[in-house]
Amino acid sequence: MKVQDIMTKAPACCTPEDEIYVAAELMSRFDVGIVPVTERLSSRSKLVGVITDRDLCLKVLALRKDPGTVQIHDCMSTDLTLCAPAERVDLVLKRMGRAKVRRLPVVDRNGEVVGIVSLDDIVRMKAAKDSEICKAMAAISTPVKAARGARKAAA
Numbered sequence: 569m570k571v572q573d574i575m576t577k578a579p580a581c582c583t584p585e586d587e588i589y590v591a592a593e594l595m596s597r598f599d600v601g602i603v604p605v606t607e608r609l610s611s612r613s614k615l616v617g618v619i620t621d622r623d624l625c626l627k628v629l630a631l632r633k634d635p636g637t638v639q640i641h642d643c644m645s646t647d648l649t650l651c652a653p654a655e656r657v658d659l660v661l662k663r664m665g666r667a668k669v670r671r672l673p674v675v676d677r678n679g680e681v682v683g684i685v686s687l688d689d690i691v692r693m694k695a696a697k698d699s700e701i702c703k704a705m706a707a708i709s710t711p712v713k714a715a716r717g718a719r720k721a722a723a
Contacts, residue, residue, distance in 0.1 A: 571660055572653035574693040575674050575683035581606045584641035591619045591640055602671045604681045605644050615673055615681040617644040650675050653682055657695040665707030
């Protein structure tokens with residue numbers, strides 16, 4: 569199965585200059601935990617980052633920043649793991665596990681956002697074997713600090 573068969577197409581986006589309230593409102597309205605950040609708000613705009621509910625919590629609230637003064641570029645993630653619409657779901661699932669993420673932006677060859685694929689999409693659509701899903705979940709769920717300790721112990 570291909571990512572394009574299960575992804576959420578044309579997700580709502582925001583720009584780096586938007587206030588974080590824009591992203592939070594989109595997350596609430598569409599019941600999502602990630603919003604692509606694009607250069608501009610037009611169809612087929614280049615992806616420059618993502619903002620997640622976790623970004624809002626850890627980079628704004630946990631640091632006691634005044635949400636009214638924070639723009640998306642202040643807390644968005646730019647070191648992204650991406651996939652393409654024509655990629656096989658099983659390979660993307662492995663990438664999710666390695667990157668420790670549950671959702672990936674889907675971009676075309678021009679770097680323009682065309683969708684989002686999530687672990688939930690893969691499970692709901694039965695787009696991978698149960699054993700592959702379990703492996704990815706285990707990798708995603710292992711805390712980074714625990715994973716580092718296990719690598720040091722194995723060395």
